[in-house]
Amino acid sequence: MGDPRGFLTTPRQDWPRRPVGERVRDWDEVCVPGALLPIISKQADRCMDCGIPFCHEACPLGNLIPEWNDLVAREDWRQASDRLHATNNFPEFTGRLCPAPCEAGCVLAINQPAVTIKNVECAIADRAWEEGFTPPRPPDRLTGRTVAVIGSGPTGLAAAQQLTRAGHTVAVYERDDRLGGLMRYGIPAFKMEKHHLERRLEQMRAEGTKFRTSTAVGRDVGADELRSRYDAVVIATGATAWRELDVPGRELAGVQQAMEYLPLANRVGEGDLDSSPMSAAGKHVVIVGGGDTGADCLGTAVREGAASVTQLDIYAQPGAERDEDAEPWPTYPRIYRLSAAHEEAGELGTAPAADADARLFAASTLRFTGDADGRVRALHLVEVDARRRPRPGTGRALPADLVLLALGFSGPDRTDGLVDQLGLELGPRGTIARDASFATNVPGVFAAGDAARGQSLIVWAIAEGRAVAAAVDHHLTGSSRLPAPIGPYDRPMAV
Ligand SMILES: Cc1cc2nc3c(=O)[nH]c(=O)nc-3n(C[C@H](O)[C@H](O)[C@H](O)COP(=O)(O)OP(=O)(O)OC[C@H]3O[C@@H](n4cnc5c(N)ncnc54)[C@H](O)[C@@H]3O)c2cc1C
Numbered sequence: 174m175g176d177p178r179g180f181l182t183t184p185r186q187d188w189p190r191r192p193v194g195e196r197v198r199d200w201d202e203v204c205v206p207g208a209l210l211p212i213i214s215k216q217a218d219r220c221m222d223c224g225i226p227f228c229h230e231a232c233p234l235g236n237l238i239p240e241w242n243d244l245v246a247r248e249d250w251r252q253a254s255d256r257l258h259a260t261n262n263f264p265e266f267t268g269r270l271c272p273a274p275c276e277a278g279c280v281l282a283i284n285q286p287a288v289t290i291k292n293v294e295c296a297i298a299d300r301a302w303e304e305g306f307t308p309p310r311p312p313d314r315l316t317g318r319t320v321a322v323i324g325s326g327p328t329g330l331a332a333a334q335q336l337t338r339a340g341h342t343v344a345v346y347e348r349d350d351r352l353g354g355l356m357r358y359g360i361p362a363f364k365m366e367k368h369h370l371e372r373r374l375e376q377m378r379a380e381g382t383k384f385r386t387s388t389a390v391g392r393d394v395g396a397d398e399l400r401s402r403y404d405a406v407v408i409a410t411g412a413t414a415w416r417e418l419d420v421p422g423r424e425l426a427g428v429q430q431a432m433e434y435l436p437l438a439n440r441v442g443e444g445d446l447d448s449s450p451m452s453a454a455g456k457h458v459v460i461v462g463g464g465d466t467g468a469d470c471l472g473t474a475v476r477e478g479a480a481s482v483t484q485l486d487i488y489a490q491p492g493a494e495r496d497e498d499a500e501p502w503p504t505y506p507r508i509y510r511l512s513a514a515h516e517e518a519g520e521l522g523t524a525p526a527a528d529a530d531a532r533l534f535a536a537s538t539l540r541f542t543g544d545a546d547g548r549v550r551a552l553h554l555v556e557v558d559a560r561r562r563p564r565p566g567t568g569r570a571l572p573a574d575l576v577l578l579a580l581g582f583s584g585p586d587r588t589d590g591l592v593d594q595l596g597l598e599l600g601p602r603g604t605i606a607r608d609a610s611f612a613t614n615v616p617g618v619f620a621a622g623d624a625a626r627g628q629s630l631i632v633w634a635i636a637e638g639r640a641v642a643a644a645v646d647h648h649l650t651g652s653s654r655l656p657a658p659i660g661p662y663d664r665p666m667a668v
């Protein structure tokens with residue numbers, strides 16, 4: 174710790190965002206490039222070295238936060254990079270995308286703004302790449318054992334990197350034409366530019382991991398064939414079966430799923446399309462669902478030039494401060510948060526009929542109505558109470574030419590036949606069942622990430638990937654020195 178009084182003398186300062194008017198005209202990341210490094214050592218020095226770091230416990234990866242805060246405060250970037258990469262394969266992903274449960278658990282956050290842990294993580298990761306502190310780490314020797322990883326999201330990539338580095342020969346099978354899972358075609362580039370992904374994939378190729386894209390296991394290659402060709406199989410296929418909204422008018426053209434819409438915008442960014450066939454340009458857009466996927470649709474629609482955008486949230490507007498009884502420190506509270514997309518919508522006044530930042534809270538969709546051509550033209554809603562009972566007299570209609578359903582995901586997508594071909598047992602929530610060592614009911618087949626845990630976060634996905642790698646390594650060799658930051662039944666800290 175450089176300055177033991179840092180938290181008393183230095184106020185919290187976040188990585189500044191570019192002006193709204195500038196950033197909505199491009200798809201680059203919203204933060205000001207280069208503006209983090211000059212402020213971050215002082216910010217890291219706000220860490221109190223509190224003795225029992227709850228931040229460390231709140232991070233599913235068990236990131237060694239106080240250690241790297243201290244190293245950054247002293248500008249020892251090499252050591253900071255080593256300590257960070259000891260627990261996280263992809264800190265530039267989490268440094269940009271993680272909702273930072275660690276900051277909710279920061280001891281300083283009891284009565285002051287938390288340390289900017291996520292920003293410190295991102296600064297270390299970016300600096301490490303700039304300085305060449307993260308060269309490929311191929312194994313010294315091969316074990317002769319082979320592993321197939323199905324799915325190239327953060328779970329599959331973390332598992333593959335850990336197993337490759339442990340000396341196993343690993344092939345990642347991905348049904349999409351490009352690698353990265355939801356980080357490729359779900360999450361927009363303004364949250365994380367894709368070159369961060371490409372750079373890690375280059376590192377992994379150089380370490381010896383093999384990739385097979387455009388190959389859906391179950392459809393293009395039989396799941397049993399894979400099982401007989403490899404010593405172990407890891408299923409990391411995500412949970413992308415989307416939830417439906419079963420109301421009148423759902424069949425109208427222009428009522429789309431968020432994950433039909435976002436991949437097209439991402440494909441424009443990749444250069445596959447000149448413009449999105451589902452573009453929001455000139456349209457009145459209503460997003461049904463108040464979560465992060467909805468916010469990603471909001472930021473995308475704003476950049477595409479929507480005439481208006483409104484986001485509906487079925488829950489009441491949360492308060493600005495945590496409810497100490499229901500969600501005490503150090504848990505991650507549901508509070509009013511203003512994402513970059515909400516800030517943009519608010520400043521641009523994209524939804525004159527909604528609240529200041531384009532969100533309508535406690536709003537339940539009743540039905541859609543359309544025109545003679547079968548295209549959606551309006552969304553009818555009603556305000557609801559905490560038990561989702563309609564409040565009389567609150568019904569109204571919003572103009573809607575494009576409705577995006579962002580209602581979350583129910584479990585793994587089973588259309589490729591992988592689950593049925595292997596005869597995998599499912600849990601009560603439709604996810605792939607596994608035992609305490611990540612093993613499914615099929616010998617030699619393991620399951621990890623959203624496919625087994627259910628819809629989650631990048632940080633959990635990486636933790637799952639690391640943990641399943643340790644389990645597979647143990648299965649193949651009888652012991653393992655790979656770290657396992659979580660068990661399959663661990664859940665976020667809660668009351
Ligand atoms: C729009 C959106 C935005 C999000 N934003 C954030 C965020 O900002 N921060 C955050 O922490 N989390 C975010 N999440 C959640 C996060 O992306 C997921 O929790 C995480 O990607 C799960 O990782 P995974 O590797 O388990 O699965 P996925 O990322 O879903 O990857 C699974 C991969 O498996 C492939 N696959 C599936 N079936 C087969 C098959 N049969 N054969 C071969 N390949 C197959 C899929 O094509 C996919 O590439 C977001 C999710 C969405 C939908």
Ligand code: SF4
Pocket residue numbers: 231232233234236238267268271272273274275276290291294632
């Ligand atoms: S991965 Fe997320 S929870 Fe862990 S230190 Fe980084 S921002 Fe915090």
